Protein backbone atom coordinates (compact mmCIF):
# COMPACT_ATOMS: atom_id res chain seq x y z
CA UNK A 1 0.00 0.00 0.00
CA UNK A 2 1.10 3.56 -0.66
CA UNK A 3 -1.81 5.26 1.06
CA UNK A 4 -4.30 4.52 3.80
CA UNK A 5 -7.40 6.68 3.93
CA UNK A 6 -9.36 6.71 7.15
CA UNK A 7 -12.83 7.81 8.09
CA UNK A 8 -12.78 9.49 11.53
CA UNK A 9 -15.96 9.04 13.60
CA UNK A 10 -16.31 5.44 14.73
CA UNK A 11 -13.24 4.36 12.75
CA UNK A 12 -10.41 6.10 14.56
CA UNK A 13 -12.58 6.86 17.56
CA UNK A 14 -14.39 4.89 20.17
CA UNK A 15 -17.94 6.13 20.05
CA UNK A 16 -21.43 4.95 20.68
CA UNK A 17 -23.40 4.17 17.53
CA UNK A 18 -24.41 7.21 15.52
CA UNK A 19 -22.58 9.65 17.78
CA UNK A 20 -20.47 11.65 15.33
CA UNK A 21 -18.92 15.14 15.63
CA UNK A 22 -22.18 16.84 14.67
CA UNK A 23 -24.26 14.84 17.11
CA UNK A 24 -21.83 15.78 19.85
CA UNK A 25 -22.29 19.48 19.08
CA UNK A 26 -26.08 19.16 19.12
CA UNK A 27 -25.83 17.29 22.38
CA UNK A 28 -23.52 19.95 23.84
CA UNK A 29 -25.93 22.77 23.02
CA UNK A 30 -28.88 20.65 24.13
CA UNK A 31 -30.64 20.84 20.78
CA UNK A 32 -30.91 17.21 19.67
CA UNK A 33 -34.56 17.66 18.74
CA UNK A 34 -33.69 20.24 16.12
CA UNK A 35 -31.00 17.90 14.82
CA UNK A 36 -33.61 15.15 14.28
CA UNK A 37 -36.00 17.67 12.75
CA UNK A 38 -33.41 18.69 10.13
CA UNK A 39 -32.28 15.13 9.56
CA UNK A 40 -35.84 14.05 8.81
CA UNK A 41 -36.30 16.94 6.40
CA UNK A 42 -33.19 15.77 4.59
CA UNK A 43 -34.28 12.15 4.65
CA UNK A 44 -37.67 13.08 3.20
CA UNK A 45 -35.90 15.06 0.48
CA UNK A 46 -37.48 18.36 1.57
CA UNK A 47 -33.99 19.85 1.70
CA UNK A 48 -30.77 18.86 -0.03
CA UNK A 49 -27.44 18.47 1.72
CA UNK A 50 -26.33 22.03 0.95
CA UNK A 51 -29.51 23.45 2.48
CA UNK A 52 -29.13 21.06 5.40
CA UNK A 53 -25.67 22.31 6.26
CA UNK A 54 -26.69 25.92 5.86
CA UNK A 55 -29.56 25.38 8.28
CA UNK A 56 -27.22 23.69 10.74
CA UNK A 57 -24.87 26.64 10.51
CA UNK A 58 -27.69 29.16 11.03
CA UNK A 59 -28.89 27.29 14.09
CA UNK A 60 -25.37 27.04 15.55
CA UNK A 61 -25.00 30.80 15.09
CA UNK A 62 -28.32 31.42 16.81
CA UNK A 63 -27.23 29.15 19.63
CA UNK A 64 -23.93 31.00 19.87
CA UNK A 65 -21.71 27.96 19.29
CA UNK A 66 -18.17 28.87 20.26
CA UNK A 67 -14.73 27.55 19.50
CA UNK A 68 -14.27 26.48 23.10
CA UNK A 69 -17.35 24.22 22.82
CA UNK A 70 -15.60 22.26 20.09
CA UNK A 71 -12.45 22.08 22.19
CA UNK A 72 -14.46 20.75 25.13
CA UNK A 73 -16.12 18.17 22.88
CA UNK A 74 -12.73 17.10 21.49
CA UNK A 75 -11.42 16.53 25.03
CA UNK A 76 -13.99 13.80 25.52
CA UNK A 77 -13.26 11.96 22.27
CA UNK A 78 -11.11 8.90 22.74
CA UNK A 79 -9.20 7.28 19.92
CA UNK A 80 -9.24 3.56 19.36
CA UNK A 81 -6.32 1.95 21.25
CA UNK A 82 -3.26 1.58 19.04
CA UNK A 83 -4.08 4.57 16.86
CA UNK A 84 -0.78 6.36 17.56
CA UNK A 85 1.30 3.23 16.97
CA UNK A 86 -0.58 2.32 13.80
CA UNK A 87 -0.24 5.75 12.24
CA UNK A 88 3.40 5.94 13.31
CA UNK A 89 4.08 2.54 11.66
CA UNK A 90 2.39 3.59 8.44
CA UNK A 91 4.26 6.89 8.42
CA UNK A 92 7.63 5.23 9.07
CA UNK A 93 6.97 2.85 6.20
CA UNK A 94 6.40 5.74 3.84
CA UNK A 95 2.67 5.13 3.56
CA UNK A 96 0.70 8.34 3.23
CA UNK A 97 -2.20 8.84 5.62
CA UNK A 98 -5.38 10.71 4.74
CA UNK A 99 -8.55 11.37 6.70
CA UNK A 100 -11.90 11.84 4.94
CA UNK A 101 -14.57 12.75 7.44
CA UNK A 102 -18.06 14.12 7.22
CA UNK A 103 -17.35 15.60 10.67
CA UNK A 104 -15.95 18.93 11.84
CA UNK A 105 -12.33 19.82 11.17
CA UNK A 106 -11.79 21.80 14.38
CA UNK A 107 -12.82 18.87 16.53
CA UNK A 108 -10.81 16.31 14.59
CA UNK A 109 -7.67 18.44 14.49
CA UNK A 110 -7.92 19.11 18.16
CA UNK A 111 -8.05 15.36 18.94
CA UNK A 112 -5.23 14.48 16.53
CA UNK A 113 -3.11 17.29 17.89
CA UNK A 114 -3.62 16.21 21.50
CA UNK A 115 -2.66 12.64 20.59
CA UNK A 116 0.39 13.93 18.67
CA UNK A 117 -0.60 12.22 15.44
CA UNK A 118 -1.42 15.27 13.35
CA UNK A 119 2.16 15.32 11.88
CA UNK A 120 1.61 11.82 10.45
CA UNK A 121 -1.41 12.94 8.45
CA UNK A 122 -0.87 14.19 4.89
CA UNK A 123 -4.30 15.74 4.62
CA UNK A 124 -7.64 15.94 6.34
CA UNK A 125 -10.82 16.67 4.43
CA UNK A 126 -13.94 17.61 6.40
CA UNK A 127 -16.34 20.46 7.11
CA UNK A 128 -15.04 23.70 8.59
CA UNK A 129 -16.70 25.88 11.17
CA UNK A 130 -14.92 29.21 11.16
CA UNK A 131 -14.60 31.35 14.28
CA UNK A 132 -13.51 34.95 14.76
CA UNK A 133 -10.70 35.97 17.10
CA UNK A 134 -13.09 35.98 20.04
CA UNK A 135 -14.05 32.37 19.35
CA UNK A 136 -17.49 33.25 17.96
CA UNK A 137 -18.83 31.31 15.01
CA UNK A 138 -19.10 33.43 11.87
CA UNK A 139 -18.64 31.27 8.82
CA UNK A 140 -18.87 27.82 7.41
CA UNK A 141 -16.88 26.09 4.67
CA UNK A 142 -17.76 23.07 2.61
CA UNK A 143 -15.05 20.51 1.83
CA UNK A 144 -13.30 20.86 -1.55
CA UNK A 145 -15.80 18.70 -3.48
CA UNK A 146 -18.70 20.29 -1.64
CA UNK A 147 -19.93 17.30 0.33
CA UNK A 148 -18.42 14.17 1.76
CA UNK A 149 -21.22 11.86 0.79
CA UNK A 150 -19.20 10.57 -2.18
CA UNK A 151 -15.94 9.51 -0.59
CA UNK A 152 -15.01 7.74 -3.83
CA UNK A 153 -14.64 11.12 -5.52
CA UNK A 154 -12.16 12.24 -2.87
CA UNK A 155 -10.24 9.00 -3.26
CA UNK A 156 -10.14 9.57 -7.02
CA UNK A 157 -8.75 13.02 -6.34
CA UNK A 158 -6.02 11.61 -4.08
CA UNK A 159 -5.20 8.96 -6.72
CA UNK A 160 -4.74 11.65 -9.34
CA UNK A 161 -2.88 14.11 -7.16
CA UNK A 162 -0.37 11.62 -5.76
CA UNK A 163 -0.21 9.26 -8.76
CA UNK A 164 -1.40 6.21 -6.84
CA UNK A 165 -3.07 3.31 -8.58
CA UNK A 166 -6.28 1.97 -7.07
CA UNK A 167 -4.50 -1.13 -5.77
CA UNK A 168 -2.12 1.02 -3.76
CA UNK A 169 -4.86 2.53 -1.63
CA UNK A 170 -6.64 1.08 1.37
CA UNK A 171 -9.76 2.79 2.67
CA UNK A 172 -10.73 2.10 6.28
CA UNK A 173 -14.23 3.03 7.41
CA UNK A 174 -17.07 1.91 9.64
CA UNK A 175 -20.44 3.12 8.41
CA UNK A 176 -23.07 3.65 5.75
CA UNK A 177 -21.52 6.96 4.69
CA UNK A 178 -18.29 5.12 3.76
CA UNK A 179 -19.94 2.64 1.45
CA UNK A 180 -19.24 4.53 -1.77
CA UNK A 181 -15.47 4.33 -1.20
CA UNK A 182 -15.29 1.04 -3.12
CA UNK A 183 -16.43 2.85 -6.31
CA UNK A 184 -12.93 4.35 -6.49
CA UNK A 185 -11.48 0.88 -6.90
CA UNK A 186 -9.49 1.19 -3.66
CA UNK A 187 -9.34 -1.76 -1.30
CA UNK A 188 -11.86 -1.32 1.49
CA UNK A 189 -11.76 -2.45 5.08
CA UNK A 190 -14.63 -2.05 7.52
CA UNK A 191 -13.93 -2.00 11.24
CA UNK A 192 -16.48 -1.84 14.04
CA UNK A 193 -19.42 -1.63 11.60
CA UNK A 194 -22.27 0.78 12.32
CA UNK A 195 -25.28 0.71 10.00
CA UNK A 196 -23.49 -1.08 7.16
CA UNK A 197 -23.44 -4.69 5.98
CA UNK A 198 -19.94 -6.19 6.14
CA UNK A 199 -21.15 -9.29 4.30
CA UNK A 200 -21.53 -7.23 1.15
CA UNK A 201 -18.16 -8.06 -0.36
CA UNK A 202 -18.61 -5.63 -3.25
CA UNK A 203 -18.61 -2.74 -0.81
CA UNK A 204 -16.34 -4.14 1.90
CA UNK A 205 -13.48 -6.32 0.70
CA UNK A 206 -12.40 -7.06 4.24
CA UNK A 207 -13.76 -6.45 7.70
CA UNK A 208 -12.89 -6.64 11.38
CA UNK A 209 -16.18 -6.87 13.20
CA UNK A 210 -14.86 -6.11 16.63
CA UNK A 211 -11.62 -4.21 16.27
CA UNK A 212 -10.22 -3.53 19.73
CA UNK A 213 -6.88 -2.16 18.61
CA UNK A 214 -6.18 -0.29 15.38
CA UNK A 215 -2.92 -2.25 14.98
CA UNK A 216 -5.16 -5.09 13.73
CA UNK A 217 -5.50 -3.26 10.40
CA UNK A 218 -1.75 -3.40 9.64
CA UNK A 219 -1.99 -6.84 8.09
CA UNK A 220 -4.14 -5.30 5.35
CA UNK A 221 -1.50 -2.64 4.65
CA UNK A 222 1.26 -4.97 3.35
CA UNK A 223 3.76 -4.07 6.07
Ligand SMILES: [Mg+2]
Nearest residue numbers: 007009010175
Ligand atom coordinates in the same frame (compact mmCIF):
# COMPACT_ATOMS: atom_id res chain seq x y z
MG1 LIG B 1 -17.70 6.77 10.63
